[in-house]
Amino acid sequence: EAGVAQSPRYKIIEKRQSVAFWCNPISGHATLYWYQQILGQGPKLLIQFQNNGVVDDSQLPKDRFSAERLKGVDSTLKIQPAKLEDSAVYLCASGGGTDREQYFGPGTRLTVT
């Protein structure tokens, strides 16, 4: 089966610019997660969706980050305006299949200059 798809794979922007990342989960997976992974650290959950509803966004910096999953399938994560400390890999994962595990995409590496 196809895995979690993410695009773009790499993005370089200047601070104060905006950026958007896209995620297509594994078909049939109801749960979708966005994680932020700063270099040298483990991934940190930003937001979790169940279908098109938000389950947990307690660690999402809502003044600059937003995410949506309008039709319960694809999702976008947006940062506006970006700061230097937003430089990280943004990982999307999906779950909820028969084995209930989380499957991760390859991530988008964001560099803010």
Added chain:
Amino acid sequence: DAKTTQPPSMDCAEGRAANLPCNHSTISGNEYVYWYRQIHSQGPQYIIHGLKNNETNEMASLIITEDRKSSTLILPHATLRDTAVYYCIVRAGYNNAGNMLTFGGGTRLMVKP
């Protein structure tokens, strides 16, 4: 979720068994032990999980102590492709709200020829 403690790095000779320890002394009765790994420039990959019994699959074995305060992930015949960061995570079962993964720093395993 309970916290885990792992050594920051380990080396292993190719073809030998790699034994990765994890301490989770505050684990609760309903919390499982999960292992994920992250190969360079890829998203995390699920390896194995268990509650209290030892588990084995095609990738690895998981040994959980009787008091459940620690566990060991065993890669029986490590190859160069097993070089990665290995994360030990404890979390409640799937039916609990959130189902999030809380990653720590992990163990960086280097398999050497």
